[in-house]
Amino acid sequence: MSNYNVVVIGSGPGGYVAAIRCAQLGMKVAIVEKYSVLGGTCTNVGCIPSKALLDSSEHYHNAESVFAGHGIGTTRLSFDFGKMIARKAGVVKSNNDGIAYLMKKNKIDVYTGLGSFVTKNKIAITNDKGEKQEIETEKVIIATGSKPTKLPFIAVDKKRVITSTEALTLTEVPEHLIIIGGGVIGLELGSVYKRLGAKVTVVEFLDKIVATMDEDISKEMLRILRKDGIEFMLSHKVTGAVVQGNEVTVSAENKNGEKVEVKGDYCLVAVGRVPYTDGLALENANLKADEKGRINVDQYLETNVPGIYAIGDVVRGAMLAHKAEEEGAFVAETIAGQKPHINYNMIPGVCYTWPEAASVGATEADLKKNGTAYKTGKFPFRALGRARASGDLDGFVKVLASKETDEILGVHIVGARAADLIIEGVVALEYRASAEDISRMSHPHPTYTEAFKEACLIATDNRALNM
Template structure:
């Protein structure tokens, strides 16, 4: 029986990054993946394929405005099948890259379902039914999450679908009904909106992306409405029924009225749930929380001292980069180091266009906490670079402590916000004040100037260009 210092179950961003860091630190490491490709949900049916389709469909949107730039394009044709093929090629290349990294770092890869026989013995059940046993001094559970569903919705994965099926449709929907106004629903909704679908979003909360700052939600709703997306916020879905190629979604509004939408596809995007199926964690003595998450302490150690868990399967935001940080933390903790993660500084991003990003406290959170704060905001439309690029939608909003001026949160919507948020994370990691950020030189003309101007606005209302 093979024996390892560390065995990682799951090869998503958290799992494979953790395995690499363990190997770098000198541990004999193995990784177990039940699918034939590495990379988990993120690389195979999540982050990477969705961004590939967003990129392709964004070109369609840009071409529609080429005439404004003096470029005439005639006879544009959308080939969805080729778009899907390109998406898959990107996925295949990315997953192959992970396999290369496993080989480079001498990490042994086992294909099959990993399950605990006891705290140190792991059974790997292969596709042919055979079982291989390995010994693990330490185990890191990184099995991720699966799409959630509402109990009364029957997913047929043909017309009533999850994000997985939405990434490989054979046709552009005539009317796509999206149940859930979060990240996944809005990103995939915008893909098909750009390709010609009518898109309606039904959201239980009173606004979309409810976990982000309210200013971002308001601005994104305005922009997406302008693009043609329809919203039904504060609507509770009552039923989803399929009749042939038609899907009917009934939802109740705040007045108690039932609104019925009819389309040819319904995308159920109501979040994700931790995935622990098949692990047999009870044999190892690992405990779950009431929410189905694996219970861990500050070192991401489970109730069993040599078993750890990271990523979507534990508490906190279900984000690939959060899982990566946790994977590194566990590896370094096992090596006797003292790593840390500031969960307040894990950024959240929505990859619509304009992109949406935020880090730190939202204004709603600060109000709830009774924190005294000040606000600086700056619109993208006031940027020379934004006007030159015809990307004038959006804003940057900075929240700072009223007394100390320390930055408490930075929230933005606009072109390249997914990249710009890194500046915000760096500033907050070093506990910068709004004044600090305001005095740092930003190249002109750039989108990043909006961050400097918002910092100026938070500092005695000193923004220059508004």
């Protein structure tokens, strides 16, 4: 039986980062992973494979619809969906290998099998052959992540009624993909199949999409995605999905209470994710979870049992890979006696549709709710030289700043490369920059980042230079 300072359960972005940071700080570390490959949801069935397919499908879409405008002609344009899926698998594989290499480099022992608590200091690992071994440890970090939420009235058969996991490994492009849920996951996967020729219908319970983001982003995204041909049924409450042969019928109620039916060949259920703790045997360590299945943690991410920590999707907060990574490093450093901190308000959210959407800090609704006096600077990409050169004219940068101090309180972007642009907002927020501070920093020309500067100029004093 081996003894460790720290055992990490789960090898997603939270878990493997926690393990590496612990090892860097001189601890003896083991990581336990249920699946045969490392990386968790993000690497295997989430962020990475979806981006691989988004990029492939975008290339195709550009060749089909955008190239001509640039004077590039194509004849007999086609795609091989099998190859796209295979390429995606290759991307995932190289990430898996990368993480395995990092474990080796940092001398972290990898145990493959289902980890479960025997006591608070003893973890049993059961592999798929049913063989069991036990390891002892001083501390445990639970990083078991989440799985797609199931709706009680819809049976997911994983063939016609699918979750995001299956949507990344289909063998054919759907004729008509019906997506339940207008959140980030649904819109990203919807974009992939829309670009590859599927008809896509999104059925959403609320009256808007990407509901957690700023209202202006929701509206702009809806406008752009509708223009791209995705159909939206907002304010529709899904009541069931029935499979008959190759056909799925999704039934819903509109806001007038009238019954509506949509028929397609695939239905993707993308209504969020729930914490995953199956098989962990939390009760053996006396661990407590809340009514949503999230493991209770304090401000140090320590559970009700001293020495056991939990991070990422399995605890409160946004279910984002980069939030889990921060928490992994946070816990490792806390165990080492350091005093790190996480600014949860400054964790950005990103949606990888095209154009992308990204957001950090307070939304306009937040500020209204708190009664904060604010001013808005909103600059459209269409006014930028860079955007005109590429042809990506959609979207805007919106900066919210304190009316009193000019401090930037929130940044919301829809547009080309928003996912990368948002980091300037994160840095500004972390350093409590004012809108004028950003206005006075040189932004390279011509780039998309100029929109951020221009939005700040508007917020400061309504003195945009290019509008």
